[in-house]
Amino acid sequence: MACMSEQLDITFQALADPTRRAILSMLLEDDMAVTDVAEPFEMSLTAISKHLGILSRAGLISQERRGRVKWCKLEPDALRDASIWMQSFGQFEAVNLDAFEKFLAAELSGGDAALPNED
Template identity: 55%
Template sequence: MAADLDLVFAALADPTRRAILAALMAGDRTVGELAEPHEMSLAAISKHLQVLARAGLLAQERTGRVVTCRALPDGLRAAGIWMQGVGGFDADDLDALEALVRAGLAAGAQD
């Protein structure tokens, strides 16, 4: 699972790949349609698509010469679960943390 998370977060680290994924969330797109808003070659876009596919975030289907891409939202599931686990603080937890920090600061000021 850690390797999968590494691939997902590495794929999402690039703004071009995030933009591609956002476009695919609105519906399937051809490689040409995905390349259109970006100032880069089709070869460069294809490399970005390969990274997203390896991470399990998109699938590609070839019909003749046309390659259509489709988002795989389930590919984000493991990352979402991981983020919820690490960021799962509620207000009581934050209040307790604030009290601990204040106590530590007060103790440091008295020394």
């Protein structure tokens, strides 16, 4: 667990800023150019560019330059380790990644039958 310590530092640190989380949410919808990412925010393009750099170094997004525009793409896999780390704490009983996956599988195959006591 200690070996991934530095990566966890970087991931959690990246997630600790509301602007960066908002950017991730935007990218959930679709890939975006840097300028378009910056548009809704009331801060300079440079600031957003820095935020994107941080997200990129954390592996939470990837950036690919095509022509003069740089496309930003969500990389959700990077959240996995952090997520798993969190699962190792208490609520493990309640929020169990594994159980959730089974739940999803059951729900996808069996429709709403997967919910035990829905009301």
